[in-house]
Each structure stands twice: as structure tokens, then as C-alpha cells.
Amino acid sequence: MSTYSTNEFKNGLKIMLDSDPCSIIENEFVKPGKGQAFNRVRIRNLKTGRVVERTFKSGDTVEGADVVDVEMQYLYSDGEFWYFMSPETYEQLGADKTAVGDSAKWLKEQALCLVTLWNGVPLSVEPPVHVVLKVADTDPGVRGDTSGGGGKPATLETGAVVRVPLFINVGDSLKVNTQTGEYIARAKE
Amino acid sequence: MPAPRNNGQARHEDRLGALRGRAALLTQVRAFFAGRGYLEVETPVLGRAGAADAQLAQFALRDPLYGCLYLQTSPEYAMKRLLASGSGSIFQVTKAFRQGEAGRFHNPEFTLVEWYGVGYDHRRLIEEACALIARLVPSLTSEARLMSFRQAFRDRLGIDPIDDPSKRLRECAHAHLPSTRALTLNDRDALLDLLMSHAVAPHFPTDSLTVIMDYPASQAALARINPEGLADRFEIYCGALELANGFHEEANRDEYAARFAAEARKRRARGLPAIAQDEQLLAALAEGDFPDCAGCALGFDRVLMLALDATHIDEVLAFPIGQT
Incomplete structure (x- = not known):
């Protein structure tokens, strides 16, 4: 397995830390003019999603994560x-x-x-940022209300629940943003 | 004002703005020293000898005539030779080069303002350095605060960095800095550097200067050791950002030789390349005419960052190393 020196640290680099694969999200070089250099690094544990801060002595090496x-x-x-x-x-x-x-x-x-x-x-x-999914369950649509104000919950075919405008009916296809969990628009069949 | 046409255009504007700021500050630096009777000098950035300091990695080049040549990490040794030859008070604006240093506040090539006041001690030089920085960065409103190295650690961490055993310092580091729990910290000076840079300096005020003085003798570099056994060395911070470093200068040739030898031992122990010692400096000091003086090196790019409210050193350079 490859090893990386702190000199090669950059955002997105995948390294092993405490036996878990991690990704570097921020790397700051800290060095007193007359003293020891350090790399102060923020790292996301790719298994747990948790972000931790770690300090390395500059020049130290770590194992890369495949x-x-x-x-x-x-x-x-x-x-x-x-x-x-x-x-x-x-x-x-x-x-x-x-x-x-x-x-x-x-x-x-x-x-x-x-x-x-x-x-x-x-x-x-x-998942893709934008997906088109059918509404599996929601309260009956209110005809003529296209304002989008208010809204109601709708359960989609994959199980996700999103807030939708009142005019949406069961069977409608909706374009949804998976990162925010928000309804974007009604999709054409 | 017309809106920038595109990102490229905006980038050019920013760069030119930073260069105008740089030029204006350089003019002020020169006016400051001229008004105080300093002589502006130029010394080589390329030389046959390198800095002894084991913490500095130098660029070593190969020349067909002279063999190994070093890009200078600071003009200190050359300026001291001038002082020994009777130059009187001198200042210089120069490029310095340090390997492996790159980040928000580091570029491998950078600009130093370095000066030596003949007849000065470090306290008088601190006043002068703070006056210079205050002139260059008018947004620093309140007075500089002077504090001993010991007091800074006591106030923030409740430890004595001079007298406490290393074990106590290590426990303090691990307790205050969870990010260091996996770090092996056997070297006392590395431990002090860690605590200073990660736990003490980050709490210094950002709207005024903090001057740290009376360093432990192990971090004296080329400063005099005072009767209390501490180094007459100072550092000037703005927040956690280190702006300047200065000494009441040691003058004794044998003391220089001993400190160079100590750094050379550290280099060997750490497997770092040996550096050709500056014999010319030692010879100049041996003549015994080195004046009583204090010297200071100021990171000019960092001062410019403060003056222009920049967040990354790249913003104040014409072409940062990644764009060369």
C-alpha cells in the first residue's frame, strides 16, 4: 500500500487513520519561524462520516487508503x-x-x-442529485391550487417523504433534490 | 465603476491591487528606516554557506564553478559580516527561500525586511519594530502588549514552559489538544513549539500586536543569554500569526561556533543534510569588532496580508509558487 508524507497532503487525499479510511478536507501548514513544523488537518472518517482534527509533525508519513x-x-x-x-x-x-x-x-x-x-x-x-420518483401516497390533490404555498407530505415510491404543493396527486412523477430532500417540480411522464 | 468582465479580469485586477499595496508599503518601509539613519544594503541571496538552523531546509543548487550553493533562508549572516566591518545600523528588503514551506502563511520564496540597530538592545528594537508595523498596518488600533514566554504559557495553560518537566508539558499538550493524542512528543522544543502554535498563540488578540520575550535558552537561536538564563529573543505576533523575530545579538565568535555545532548535531541526529558552515561569518566575528546591536526580521508578505486584509499569502504575491 502507498504511503504519503505530510508534504503530499491535499484536500481529497484518502488516508488510513486508526484503521479507518479517511479523506482530508482541510490541511493547514503551521510552522514557527525557528521551530518545528506541523500539519494541522481536518479529516472525514469515510465509515462514520465524522470529522476529526489531527496534528502531524511535518514530514511524518501515513498509509494511503485504497x-x-x-x-x-x-x-x-x-x-x-x-x-x-x-x-x-x-x-x-x-x-x-x-x-x-x-x-x-x-x-x-x-x-x-x-x-x-x-x-x-x-x-x-x-444517489444522483436529481431524481424523478412517483408519488405512492399523499392526501388528495386540491384542484386549482398551484401556488405551492402551504404544502403537504407525500411518500414517494422509494419510501422517501418530501413536502409537496397541495395540487400533487398519487401517481404524479416528481423531480426531487436528494441532497436537500426538497421537491423541485412536477416531471413530465 | 465598471463591473469586472469575467473572473480572469477580476483576478488581474486583484493582483495589480495587491502589487500597488506592496509598492506603497515598501516605500513606507524605506522612508521609515531612512528617517532613522539606517543604511539600506543588499547582500547575496545565493551563497556558499547555509544557515545552521536544523529547523530550516535550504535549497541547495549545484554550480560548475563553485559546487554546492545555497539560496539564503535569511540575510542574517551576511548582514552581521557588514556590522562587524563597521557598517553601522543597516536594513535590507530581500527575498528569502525555505524548502517545504507552503500554506496559508508560507510560500517557499518570500520577502523579509531585516534590520540591525547598532547600540540597540532588544527592548529598544521591539519598540521600533512595533512602530514600523503600526505604520504599515493602521488597522492595528491598540498598543502592543509585551509578555514573557513563561507568562504566556502560564496565563493560557497554567504550566511553566521553562521549569516544568517535559512530562508535565506533554500531558498538558495531550489534554488541551485532542488532535495530538497520537503524536509522539519526545523533543522538548517541539513540544513547546506545538503548545505555542496550537494552544497559546491562537488566543492572542488579532487587533493588536503581542510581543513574546525571554525565550528558553534552548530556543535562543543567535540571541544573547541574559543573567536569568533566558534568551534575549522576541517574537511579534498578530493573533496567531508570527510577524517578526528578533534578538539582542550574541557577539562572541566561540558562542556562535558552539551553537552552529549544536544545530549540526541535531541535523545528524535527524538524518538531515549537513550544511556548509559560514566560516566567513565566524572569521568576521573573531576580529572582535562586532558591535553591540539588536536585529529583527519581519515577514513582509504577512504584514502586507494584514494591511490588505488578505486571508491567504497567495493573494499578496504576483505569482504564488503554484502559478509559476
Whole structure:
């Protein structure tokens, strides 16, 4: 496995810390003119999502983490695993609940997701930013009200619940932002 | 005022604005020293000898005539040779080079303002340095605050950085700085550097200068050791940002040789490259005419950052190293 010196630290670099894969999100070089240099680093643990701060002596080395982001198509879930396929190699992988996490509620068959792999095993799954999903359940629509004011909850076909305008009906297709969890517009069929 | 046409245009405008600010401040620096009877000098940035300091990594170049040449990490040694030859008070604005230093407040090539006041002690020089910085950065409103190295650590961390055992300092570092719990801290000076840069200096006020003095003898560099066994060395901070470093200068040739040797030992122990010692400086000091003086090096780019309210050193350079 590769090792990195603090001199190579930059945002996005994937390193191992306390046996977990991590990503550097901020690297500050601190050096008294006549003294020891340090790298003060903010690091996201890619397993837990937690951000920690770590100080290294400049010149120290750390082990690199074999972490790659690949675009994969979501296939189906058997309840325990969510299966993805590489559109290039047709290789299939199962991601467990920990890896999929909150993204599960946005996953519709064939959606192209960003799957982060650590040593070839899915670590996390990011759905597309915008998805089009059908409304599975909501209170009946109010005809003529297109103001979008007020609103009501709607459960989508994948299980996500979003706030929608009053005129939305069961069966409507909606464009939704998965990062904010917000309704954007009604989508054409 | 017309809006910038595009990002590229805006970038050019920002760069030119920073360069105008730089030129204006340089004019002020020169006026300041001229008004105080200093002679402006120029010394080589390329030389056959390097700085002894084990904490500084120098760029070593190879020349077909002279072999190894070093880009200077500061003009200190050359200026001291001038002082020994009877120059009187001198100042210089020069480029300095340090390997491996890059970040928000570091660029491997940077500008130093360095000066030596003949007949000065470090206290008189502190006053002068603060007056210069105050002139260059009018937004620094209140008076500079002077504080001993010991007092700064006591106030913030409740430890004595001079007399407490290293074990106590290490426990303090690990207790105050969770980010360092995996760090091996065996070297006392590295421990003090860590505490100063991570736990003490970040609490200095950002709207005024803080001057730290009376450094532990192990961090004397080339400052005199006073009767209390502490170094007559000072650092000037604005917030956590280190702006200047100065000494009441040691004058004894053998003391220089001993400190150079100590740094050379540190280099060997750490597996760092040996540096050709500045024999010319030692010879100049041996003649015994080195005047009683105090000297100070000011990080000009950082002062310019404060004056222009910049957040990254790149903003005040024509072309930061990444864009060269």
C-alpha cells in the first residue's frame, strides 16, 4: 500500500487513520519561524462520516487508503444488500445497510449512483442529485391550487417523504433534490 | 465603476491591487528606516554557506564553478559580516527561500525586511519594530502588549514552559489538544513549539500586536543569554500569526561556533543534510569588532496580508509558487 508524507497532503487525499479510511478536507501548514513544523488537518472518517482534527509533525508519513469513487447503476435490493452494477465492466457488488444508509430511500432501479469503494467493498453510496420518483401516497390533490404555498407530505415510491404543493396527486412523477430532500417540480411522464 | 468582465479580469485586477499595496508599503518601509539613519544594503541571496538552523531546509543548487550553493533562508549572516566591518545600523528588503514551506502563511520564496540597530538592545528594537508595523498596518488600533514566554504559557495553560518537566508539558499538550493524542512528543522544543502554535498563540488578540520575550535558552537561536538564563529573543505576533523575530545579538565568535555545532548535531541526529558552515561569518566575528546591536526580521508578505486584509499569502504575491 502507498504511503504519503505530510508534504503530499491535499484536500481529497484518502488516508488510513486508526484503521479507518479517511479523506482530508482541510490541511493547514503551521510552522514557527525557528521551530518545528506541523500539519494541522481536518479529516472525514469515510465509515462514520465524522470529522476529526489531527496534528502531524511535518514530514511524518501515513498509509494511503485504497478508496475510489465509481459510477454504478442500482439494480435491486433483497432487504439485506443493495446491488449495483458497473455499466462498463458489468461487475456486480452488494452494499450493506451501513454503506447505503440514508441513500436507500432515494434508490430507484437503474439510477446511476456514485459508489465509494474501500479495498473493493462499498463504503458509501451517493444517489444522483436529481431524481424523478412517483408519488405512492399523499392526501388528495386540491384542484386549482398551484401556488405551492402551504404544502403537504407525500411518500414517494422509494419510501422517501418530501413536502409537496397541495395540487400533487398519487401517481404524479416528481423531480426531487436528494441532497436537500426538497421537491423541485412536477416531471413530465 | 465598471463591473469586472469575467473572473480572469477580476483576478488581474486583484493582483495589480495587491502589487500597488506592496509598492506603497515598501516605500513606507524605506522612508521609515531612512528617517532613522539606517543604511539600506543588499547582500547575496545565493551563497556558499547555509544557515545552521536544523529547523530550516535550504535549497541547495549545484554550480560548475563553485559546487554546492545555497539560496539564503535569511540575510542574517551576511548582514552581521557588514556590522562587524563597521557598517553601522543597516536594513535590507530581500527575498528569502525555505524548502517545504507552503500554506496559508508560507510560500517557499518570500520577502523579509531585516534590520540591525547598532547600540540597540532588544527592548529598544521591539519598540521600533512595533512602530514600523503600526505604520504599515493602521488597522492595528491598540498598543502592543509585551509578555514573557513563561507568562504566556502560564496565563493560557497554567504550566511553566521553562521549569516544568517535559512530562508535565506533554500531558498538558495531550489534554488541551485532542488532535495530538497520537503524536509522539519526545523533543522538548517541539513540544513547546506545538503548545505555542496550537494552544497559546491562537488566543492572542488579532487587533493588536503581542510581543513574546525571554525565550528558553534552548530556543535562543543567535540571541544573547541574559543573567536569568533566558534568551534575549522576541517574537511579534498578530493573533496567531508570527510577524517578526528578533534578538539582542550574541557577539562572541566561540558562542556562535558552539551553537552552529549544536544545530549540526541535531541535523545528524535527524538524518538531515549537513550544511556548509559560514566560516566567513565566524572569521568576521573573531576580529572582535562586532558591535553591540539588536536585529529583527519581519515577514513582509504577512504584514502586507494584514494591511490588505488578505486571508491567504497567495493573494499578496504576483505569482504564488503554484502559478509559476
